[in-house]
Amino acid sequence: MALARGHAPTTLPPMLGRQRVNQGSNHGMGDQAILEARGLTKRFSGFTAVDGVNLRVTEGAIHALVGPNGAGKTTCFNLLSKFLQPSAGRIMYAGRDVTAMSPAAIARLGMVRSFQISATFAHMTLLENVRVGLQRAAGLASQFWLPRGVLHRLDAQAMHYLEQVGLAGLAQEFAVNLPYGRKRALELATTLALEPRLLLLDEPTQGMGHEDVEVVTALIRRVAVGRTVLMVEHNMSVIASICDRVTVMQRGQVLAEGSYAEVSADPAVIAAYIGDDDANDAELAA
Ligand SMILES: Nc1ncnc2c1ncn2[C@@H]1O[C@H](COP(=O)(O)OP(=O)(O)OP(=O)(O)O)[C@@H](O)[C@H]1O
Numbered sequence: 001m002a003l004a005r006g007h008a009p010t011t012l013p014p015m016l017g018r019q020r021v022n023q024g025s026n027h028g029m030g031d032q033a034i035l036e037a038r039g040l041t042k043r044f045s046g047f048t049a050v051d052g053v054n055l056r057v058t059e060g061a062i063h064a065l066v067g068p069n070g071a072g073k074t075t076c077f078n079l080l081s082k083f084l085q086p087s088a089g090r091i092m093y094a095g096r097d098v099t100a101m102s103p104a105a106i107a108r109l110g111m112v113r114s115f116q117i118s119a120t121f122a123h124m125t126l127l128e129n130v131r132v133g134l135q136r137a138a139g140l141a142s143q144f145w146l147p148r149g150v151l152h153r154l155d156a157q158a159m160h161y162l163e164q165v166g167l168a169g170l171a172q173e174f175a176v177n178l179p180y181g182r183k184r185a186l187e188l189a190t191t192l193a194l195e196p197r198l199l200l201l202d203e204p205t206q207g208m209g210h211e212d213v214e215v216v217t218a219l220i221r222r223v224a225v226g227r228t229v230l231m232v233e234h235n236m237s238v239i240a241s242i243c244d245r246v247t248v249m250q251r252g253q254v255l256a257e258g259s260y261a262e263v264s265a266d267p268a269v270i271a272a273y274i275g276d277d278d279a280n281d282a283e284l285a286a
């Protein structure tokens with residue numbers, strides 16, 4: 001089941017119940033929090049988009065942030081990834097307070113956002129694209145000439161990341177020639193070059209056809225090994241198949257949190273989606 005963006009899911013509750021429940025994709029997932037938000041709040045000229053959110057992301061988990069349209073997911077995600085400053089509340093990452101840090105500063109600590117900022121260069125090859133990411137990570141970005149030894153080492157590393165996302169065979173292809181789903185895989189490879197410990201994904205399957213959704217879902221599962229992933233996602237099948245933990249937001253607040261099975265059976269969650277349906281035209285895309 002894929003839910004069209006911008007529409008509430010009419011048949012969400014019964015279909016949720018039929019989804020395969022993820023048993024936990026990351027073996028050895030502990031109880032250690034890698035990211036924690038306390039009392040996270042964002043007001044936009046009087047309107048409170050995120051209202052006292054407490055969130056705890058366990059190290060090693062694939063954690064989804066869901067909720068009906070306008071629930072505050074994107075705002076919350078932008079707060080966590082430091083693209084917005086909170087009006088109140090604190091954000092802890094790997095045991096330190098990162099509330100006042102810039103996105104670049106937290107990226108250096110291993111908390112990296114992908115898919116919306118990691119632009120790829122259309123007229124560079126895939127290998128060159130990932131190499132640029134590596135150069136950026138190594139602080140070599142402004143150097144256009146590199147010793148051959150360094151270049152070879154970077155190329156070998158770049159190939160490693162392309163392999164991780166299944167693009168090694170297309171290393172010499174120009175990015176512009178890639179179909180949409182594979183462009184996202186390339187973006188992911190450039191993000192992996194930063195060696196993230198916590199990967200933040202904003203609607204990774206948005207705008208994708210069924211086939212690409214499956215490819216990207218498998219990819220997330222693969223790159224999540226040994227990492228933590230926090231993602232905003234509308235597609236319930238994706239969430240059901242790969243997420244260990246789900247936080248449901250409604251009207252700026254956390255409505256429920258638990259495994260997919262738990263939250264999808266929660267009457268408050270079901271009511272939230274149905275209630276949202278009253279205000280929106282619902283559409284279900286198979
Ligand atoms: N910059 C802003 N200024 C004013 N209001 C905003 C701003 N950004 C978001 N909002 C409001 O905050 C609320 C939450 O928006 P947000 O985009 O975070 O929701 P969402 O859960 O991501 O929704 P969707 O599922 O549609 O993407 C909405 O009512 C939105 O209109």
Ligand SMILES: [Mg+2]
Nearest residue numbers: 070073074075
């Ligand atoms: Mg949003």
